[in-house]
Amino acid sequence: MNAASVGTVIPFIESESRQIQLTCADLILYYLEQIGVEYIFGVPGGAIEPLFNALARFSRQGRMPRALVARHESGAAFMADGYTRESSRLGVCCATTGPGATNLITGVASAYEDRIPMLVITAQTALPNFGRNALQESTQESIHVLGMFDCCTRYNSMVSHPNQLERKLIKALTAAFSHPKGPVHLNIPYDILGEEMNVQLGSMFNLQEILQEPKTIDEKGINKLCQRIRCSHKVVIFLDKGAYSAIDQIMEFAELTQIPIVTTPAGKFLVNAYHSLYHGVFGFAGHASAHKVLLDKDVDLILAVGTNFSEISSGGWDAQLLTDKLVHIDANRDNFPYSPMAKQHLVGNLQLTFSALIQQANKILDAGYPFPGKAFAMPISDQDRPLNYVTLHHPTNIKLEDEHFHIAAGNKIKPQQLVYNLARLFPDNTRFMVDAGNSWAWMTHYLSIRQSNNYRIGMGFGAMSWGIGAAVGTALGNRFAPVVCVTGDGSFLMSGQELTVAVAERLAVIFVILNDRALGMVKHGQRLGGGEAIGFELPKVDFAMMGKAMGADSYVIKKSSDFMALDIEKMCRRLGPTILDVHIDPEEVPPIGNRLKALGRPGQAS
Structure with missing residues (x-):
């Protein structure tokens, strides 16, 4: 999901300096409405009631977001994940205190590992009852829910005063859309969530501006990479899920240079399976054709984009892949420690990086110099196919087990x-x-x-x-x-x-x-x-x-x-x-x- 496409702005910020009274829950909804969030997935309960009350008020006014009640909190988190991937809007899920919050954790951990932006809101025991063994208490003196979320969120904080809410909400959303992207968690006590506060409408943050992804590239690194490509014999592009934001530019670059493409299992969604340059999946349940192309002995440069070289994506950390043939290209520096063997690490906005590579490639081609990707298509031999294979309509470049x-x-x-x-x-x-x-x-x-x-x-x-x-x-x-x-x-x-x-x-x-x-x-x-x-x-x-x-x-x-x-x-x-x-x-x-x-x-x- 791109920070630049967090959703359709619904104008509600008023230019005049007018104050209105809102509960903390209302303020959260105002900001989510601003970035086009349509649903909050969750299961209601006593401590989260102020948020559902605010959702009810929004619903009566015909406004979004609206409550979408799941049957289990883990299902709510999975729904928020799927919603984000499809709509490019922020997924939001919520749960009451205690077991409601702990039930969310598997879904939140899944989003964390897949780097899906998500806002997680959990309720907490009312502040005066901390440490008194309240029903479903989940403070540090009981079942420490905040501590549990600490290992599977990009930002994790309790709101202990109404005046903290706006600042912590903005920090959380900023963290959700910063690399590495992922879920963020706000834990809000029952009494804080329902407390009223005065809000100056004209001075509220503009999230659409704040959440824009930085437009940075490494120009020297791009020039260096172009020289590597020109001096290489055979080049392959290796795509993982992190390449999603720039897939249009990556495909244009591949088609321009005729460099073949292999994906990881999680990156399979990036490419039309029938594209002439695509040779299938490398790694878990992958294809022999992808293995053949990626690990060909004559390949001397692998452009690995948006990957952390996990067990699944790297074929169980295949030693033939993890070599100095790699150039690791990523918007997320956190992935670079997984490729210490790479001959180059190139960080920057992937859309701009590949747009710059396209410009460089055009200059090289216009000057009459070929790219090493030319004539590197490796279709499966017809002799390896069943006699009636043509009836299968399967991509000719992908070899099945x-x-x-x-x-x-x-x-x-x-x-x-x-x-x-x-x-x-x-x-x-x-x-x-x-x-x-x-x-x-x-x-x-x-x-x-x-x-x-x-x-x-x-x-x-x-x-x-x-x-x-x-x-x-x-x-x-x-x-x-x-x-x-x-x-x-x-x-x-x-x-x-x-x-x-x-x-x-x-x-x-x-x-x-x-x-x-x-x-x-x-x-x-x-x-x-x-x-x-x-x-x-x-x-x-x-x-x-x-x-x-x-x-x-x-x-x-x-x-x-x-x-x-x-x-x-x-x-x-x-x-x-x-x-x-x-x-x-x-x-x-x-x-x-x-x-x-x-x-x-x-x-x-x-």
């Missing part, structure tokens, strides 16, 4: 087939949300979509059931595009109740449940890694019946013909969610070998 998956054996649904058909049958503007577990592996490897930024995954923290809440938040961020959440039966049993939010809001979210009666990644990880077979079994659950009980349209899918018979267009138009309870072949092995390698266990690399 199993390219015969479309030839079904028996009536059991192969996850590979299902994922392929999701991309083929759903509209191009469908948003695909990928939950943790085997869904990660199947979707990373086999889903190929033509529109960039329509693929979302929460791989930083790897929280199960992230996709369920994030899908609801995504649909709220854009009601004109269908949302498909691919999740496992284990994840749905954790947070499937958030389906009722999609029912209440009449959202076209299709929950595709990979039903194998198991925690699939645990089961296959144990088998591949030689572990004991324990703790992976799940009971037989009729998820279609469960969905119907909650008000969703539901289908049981036991064979390929069941899936192909679905009216996808009708499903996408429906004002409400749909459950697809898909009974997949439980013996199909996901491409998770690199994960086992990183854990130090045997198993076949993917």
Whole structure:
């Protein structure tokens, strides 16, 4: 999410120096309204009541934001995450004191690892009752909630006086949009949240100006990089999720220079899978084609953009990647300690950095000098394809682990087939949300979509059931595009109740449940890694019946013909969610070998 696009400004700041009385909760809403925030996701409770009272007053006036009640606080945080990714507006979630606040933590930690800007508001016991064992007290003398949030937020503070609120709110929002971006937390006692204060409307901060991203570049570093590229034999661009803000400029640069592109699993959403320069995913559940291009022995320069070289993104810290061939380009200096071996570190606004690289490249090309990216396309040989491969309509530059998956054996649904058909049958503007577990592996490897930024995954923290809440938040961020959440039966049993939010809001979210009666990644990880077979079994659950009980349209899918018979267009138009309870072949092995390698266990690399 770009700080420059925090939302549509709703003008409410008045030029005259007029004072009005507002509660602290009202003041928070005034500022969120200013940057176009539409929802506050949360669960109400006693100590957070002043904030919900303020939301009720705003609602009566027809103003935003409005309350969006989740069924569990972790779901609220996941919804705020999904909403931010889709709408480019600030995600906001809230919870009451004690267990309400602690329930948020997994969702907040997930946003922290994925660097999603988010404002988290939790209530606190009234100030006079600190240390008196009040109900759900979460002060330093009891369950220290502020301390718990300290490790998963970019800014974390308690507001202990009304006069602190405005300053701390501005500091928090500034931190949320500064690199590294992420969630920020304000803990506000019940009595402070409801206290009235005099506010001078004409002297309120203009958040739209404050939250603009700095426009800085390293001109010397850019010139140095251009010389490196000119002197290199073969160059590859390696993109992670942090490259999002500049993807248009990066693609223009790649097309101008014909430098091939490989992404991390979390960066898969950045590029049209069918682009002639794209060779697939490197790392967890990645593609042999990406591995071949990125680690080719003749490659002497890798432009790594927006990455922290995590286990997932680097193929388990592959020693062939982490070499002095790297040039690490990032807006976030915090990522540079992860690449000490890089020959150059280039920091700056990524849009401006790549715009400057485009200008330099044009000058070089106009002068008649070639770029090393020319003629470096490495399509998969037709000899490596099945005879009827053309019927698959799969990108020719991406090599799959199993390219015969479309030839079904028996009536059991192969996850590979299902994922392929999701991309083929759903509209191009469908948003695909990928939950943790085997869904990660199947979707990373086999889903190929033509529109960039329509693929979302929460791989930083790897929280199960992230996709369920994030899908609801995504649909709220854009009601004109269908949302498909691919999740496992284990994840749905954790947070499937958030389906009722999609029912209440009449959202076209299709929950595709990979039903194998198991925690699939645990089961296959144990088998591949030689572990004991324990703790992976799940009971037989009729998820279609469960969905119907909650008000969703539901289908049981036991064979390929069941899936192909679905009216996808009708499903996408429906004002409400749909459950697809898909009974997949439980013996199909996901491409998770690199994960086992990183854990130090045997198993076949993917």
